[in-house]
Amino acid sequence: MHVVVLGTGMIGTTVVREIAKSEDIDMVTAVDGFQKRIDMCLQAADHSKVVGKLAELQTEADIYNVLKEADVAIACLPHSLSFTAIRAAIAAKCSIVDLVGSQFAEKVELESQAKKAGITIVPGCGVAPGITNFLAARGIEMLDEADEAVMVCGGLPKHPLPPLWYQVVFRLESVMGLYTRPALAAENGELVECPPLSGLETITFPDPVGECEAVITDAHSAAHTLKDKVKNIYEKTVRYAGHWSKMSVLAELGFLEKDAIEVDGKLISPVAFTQKILEPKLRGQSKEDITVLRVSVKGKKDGMKTRYTWEMVNNFDHERDITSMARTTAIPAMLTAQWIATGRLDERGVLPMEKIMIGKRFKPFMEELKGYGIEIEFQQERR
Known part of the structure; x- marks a missing residue:
């Protein structure tokens, strides 16, 4: 499985470093428009699976070109590029986990296109939203x-x-x-x-x-x-x-x-x-x-x-x-991408976290978050 991480800032670097450790992932490509950021990301990841790619990420064509040979992408990009990245992922038939939760009404309109492309789109996959x-x-x-x-x-x-x-x-x-x-x-x-x-x-x-x-x-x-x-x-x-x-x-x-x-x-x-x-x-x-x-x-x-x-x-x-903030934002996105890559999350379409990490998936996902130091306490009050 080939995973592409779009953006190598603090969150993107955390995603790259952690997902590269997965035995189910064969290759991780860290993409950014600045070579200095890529170099810092590669140094932090320090893993043979990780390669860097310098590319503009401003247009749908730019992003399509780096996703066309990937299986799953994780978008760690500014809000202004979120919708563009999702459209590029559909064109590339590459599932995508996006940190940005804005423009949901517009994104959900891409449901039929996502299903036709056979991909999973998870918008707003961080700590909040996520x-x-x-x-x-x-x-x-x-x-x-x-x-x-x-x-x-x-x-x-x-x-x-x-x-x-x-x-x-x-x-x-x-x-x-x-x-x-x-x-x-x-x-x-x-x-x-x-x-x-x-x-x-x-x-x-x-x-x-x-x-x-x-x-x-x-x-x-x-x-x-x-x-x-x-x-x-x-x-x-x-x-x-x-x-x-x-x-x-x-x-x-x-x-x-x-x-x-x-x-x-x-x-x-x-x-x-x-x-x-x-x-x-x-x-x-x-x-x-x-x-x-x-x-x-x-x-x-x-x-x-x-x-x-x-x-x-x-x-x-x-x-x-x-x-x-980097940990609690990056880890949910990284784990969700990993679940898609391994088939644990196999639905297709536009699927925000509240639709997929409930029911039987809730407890296992919470346990995996806890394994990365994201511990969430639960309390029940009844009267």
């Missing part, structure tokens, strides 16, 4: 009647610094969308859009995290696929206390607007200006991080009010020298 989605689906599956599912997740610096108590792990442009885009959710079985930065609540996690805040962010595929099974479903993103209120002030003052304004005769986008100002202040002084997750599903089981809760506090991986 792990959070199939935990919510599992909770709904376990109940007789599901009222609400809330998926909470966030990446936090271990050593937060003022003024925003946050540091960027990946691309700031992806983070900025949390402050500016309406958030998709489902209420009473119908899709709804919630205003950016809405639904602010205080939420507490075990030490060393403590008190945090969360706001509603996009529920991606889960809003579409689970809305007929649960009355309400939301995703929320966690930050340390005070972060969201400060970003709300910037939004209220217009600093997050996209439309260009004239300043001294030049047109400037306020959000682009803000991003440029914020980026150096969000780099932090340590790469150590913590990823928190809590998925809560409530309803009725055997006539009793029941709540199922899964919780995770995941720390920086000193053994592999990778961030918690």
